[in-house]
Amino acid sequence: MTRYLSRRLFLMVPLLLGVSLITFILLYLVPGDPVHSLVGERASPETIENIRRELGLDLPVHVRYSRWLGRTLRGDLGRSWVTHRPVRESLVTRFPVTLRLSVLAFTFSSVLGVSLGIVVAVREDRGIDHPAHRLLIAGQSVPVIYLCLLFMYVFGVWMGVAPISGLGDGSLRHFLLPAGALGLYTAVPKARMTRSAMLEVLRQDYVRTARAKGLPEGAVIWRHALRNAMVTVVTVLGSGLSNLLVGSVLTETVFGLPGIGKLQIDAVWARDFPVVMGCFIFQALVLSLCNFVVDLAYAWVNPRIRLE
Amino acid sequence: MRSVRLLGRHRAAKVGMGIVAGLVAMALFAPVLAPYPPDHMELGRVLAPPGRTNLLGTDYFGRDVLSRIIFGARVSLTVGVVAQLLAASLGVTLGLLAGYLGGWADLAIMRLVELVLCFPDLLLAIGLSVALGPGPYTLFLALGLVGWPGMTRLVRGEVLALREREFLEAARAAGASTGRLLRVHLFPNCLPTVLVALTGGMASCIMAEASLSFLGLGAQPPTPSWGSMLSLGRPYLHHAPHLVIFPGLAIALAVFGFSLLGDGLRDVLDPRWACSRPPATSRPGRGGGPHGQAGRS
């Protein structure tokens, strides 16, 4: 078990290196450099040269990468080319926003998704489900940006019950709409997977036996079926993380929330390489760590893995 | 043939097929179906709400929203088909090779797959689109290059399962070359899985196209694309919500159609999936089941 886990942790290193390399190469391929938008109008060629040298743009790509890597390994992600703010500081100040959004959305979507999945599965098991299942597929077909815009319109503009966008004073009500939209969006796949898992369990012999014994249906579902379906549910919750991350990038962009995703998209537009690199690495790291935790949880609920 | 008949009996698949057929018809016959040319402007009739002259209203140039949505089907479908074909050809080839050759090749290919899967797909697509610069081929390439690893995983799994089967042994004993083995024996057996994944992939491609266009990285104006209609309509959310509501519905409907069709295909073609099993390989991240690709972005 320990060996398995340490191997998993160790494997993250080449992965992160790969991510940074791919990101770096992509950024290197980007046509043009940001110098022209940095200097504004009327800068002399010397000024432009000067800034290019300051940013290290005159160096060959492998030198730039190894320099970046060296600094990053020392914990220094560099400074934004546009604002001069240290990238790490930007990540640290913006992470709480993303975290808050993600945790709220995750909680909402987990509760909603899992319970919806169970309800649908139980009903389907009795042969009354199909429309609900179709509804789930329909739900999965709504792009998160559209969901965000609909939420903005319905709750923000039309009903006026919550702030339309922005962080405001950072209070919870500013997170209502984004977390709601993102939560709803990520709830659907969870519901679908929970439904499948529950269905499979419900068709197992021991459930039939329990029913045959005359146990009340509630007890059958809670005590027997659900507990066994939990193995899958843990995976379901974990597998939503990547989705959540992408969703949060788009949600933050639409709602103008100053989180990591917004930072990243803005930096991509501004060709702010150090910030883009920092965001990608940070996300890859968070994602790998989350997956690692999910693996732990998975191994914990599923003894078969532990033996491997 | 049997599958086609089965599909005809599958209710969800029928609905899906209906929607997809409708979309294809919309794209093919757009000039006939649309009441106005998509870029016909009436500067005197801007931001008109839905009504008799313009069923779904007009935008900030007085262009007919319905007509633009109809023409938008062309963009979405083209991007979806081309990107999926690209992803499939890349993914299937690598998957076959990895699964069949095993050893070194397998290791290298699968490490690459894992690496690409490490990026959340939409973020990778954003990076690629920025790197390639906006243009007609950017979307194809970006979405195609993002889609292949899932396909590779699937095909490899399929091949691994087939590798030790007798008919392959027999073919090998009869002296068939590796290329022939892959083409004639392995590939056709993977086809159902690939087909299911392709259909699901279409759904996610349409969504991803919308998201990229929403961020301004997709179709270039004046091409009417659903995603860019969303993005350009957004400032008018207060006064002309129809600019956002209808294109979004179009996206959702298209994705819905392809998802239903994909599910139906899966039930029919791939009996293993018929009784709602949880994705066997459901690992955190993508590439879970054949449907693992859908439902992103």
Added chain:
Amino acid sequence: MRARAVAMLLCLAAMGCRPSGAVPVPAPDRYGGVFRGAWNRNPVTLDPAYVVTILDATACALIYNGLVRFDERGRVVPDLAVALPEVSPDGRTYVFELRRGVTFSNGRELVADDVVYSFRRVLDPATASRRAWVLEALEGAEAFSRGATGELPGVRAEGSHRVVITLVAPQAHFLSLLAMPAAYVLAREEVERHDDPRDYGFHPVGTGPWILDTWIPGSRLYFRANRDYFEGRPYLDALEFRIIEDPATALAEFRAGNLHLLRLGPAEYGAFLADPRWRDCLVACPDLAVYYLGFNCEKRPFNDPRVRRAINHAIDRIAILEAVLPGRYILANGSVPPGLAGHDAGLEGYAYDPDLARRLLAEAGYPRGFRMEILQTPSPGSLQLTEPIQRMLAAVGIRARLVQLETSAFFATIGDGGNPDSFLVSWWADYPEAENFLYPMFHSRNRGAGGNRARFADPEVDRLLDLARYTLDAGKREALYREVERRVFAQTPWVPLYFPVNYLVHQPWVGGYVPCPVPNAQKMTGVWLGPQPRSHEARETTQR
């Protein structure tokens, strides 16, 4: 149509320019309160050496002072200097007497050495300032900014309160340059306090009326009043600016009374103007900027003036602008906005006449038109202009393709890095002078990245511009600039589109707000908050 727009503008401008506010309050009762505003983006930096954007200039104006500044009408007035400087007869030497008793917000008194330090810092190659060109006329600036010498004879302190500036050659608009953010005065010890001088931009210290208290990036900035400000403390206790990118959100917050001032988006202007409750609170603010479709005058077929004229005749500018920006534009026929000395109201534009356009194209040898590209940045605003233009060009046989480039790539391409056909771009004034439009955009010396994106070249225009820049007599200078503009637009290097007009609306209980066309003229010192009517919340609900 144009006359109407202008009339409306003038009327609104008149309304706006009187210090407004529903209930007049005697001056002693105006103190206190927190002003709540919104910015649509996060400022990039508050270090004057790196300020490029208008928002950064606006923010820096609150914190810093220069030797001189612009007043709300764009005139240069003394700021840290006691009076406008004495200028030597040859126009090369400026002597400034500094005010006494001016302190930085860290408590130290400002002295002449601070001015010298600040100017040297901007020119120092180690600073890599984006705005070194502002001070490039100083004697010795060229060698100093190359790093060839540590001497900068162009600026020196004489005693503790006198600064002497010498120029290489006379420059008619030099005082305007000194009012720009790049010439703000900052304290050396505050810059050097940080291990990395780049951190200074987030902890700025100046002599201005406001002191930066908190800055949460992407969220809000909070400035408190400098009670020791040398012109007397501002009325307000503090300013809070929230970053609100989405105009709909800003509108909702304003209507809920949570914002005191709002910059109106295109969709809202009509509703506010029609509403009698708000009419008195609307403030028109013409921007010192021009939007235009530029041609690459060096490239075929745009090197033929007939082709450029044909395109001008093919575009119905008024129809486009009325649809897209009703009431928010002044039709441009030249490059210098109204309100600047040198603006020529008599310039005539090219009327919409597609038949004439086709005839001109045929004459130039393109009876069946040609293909061209229009470059632009990916903002919805520019698309709203280029998409109709594209259609109108198609009507005369020109097949235009719209190419959206990311901002930096766009400026690189229309600068020296590419060979575009045409491009939609705007030019925003750094200082309110006709020179700031005509010299960078039409002098052949500034071809490409220097500002002359149209690659326009005319030796006579060059000569007149050089002459005007050294002409110290204001009347003569204005005449020269008018002549330049007539010569340039007779050759149609552009399709001039419009001068933007912005509308601001403030709450009825906000007093003393005067709009400033030059962004860094707004010091917010005269703004005060009257008693807020209690019924306010009840009155406003979110508009459907």
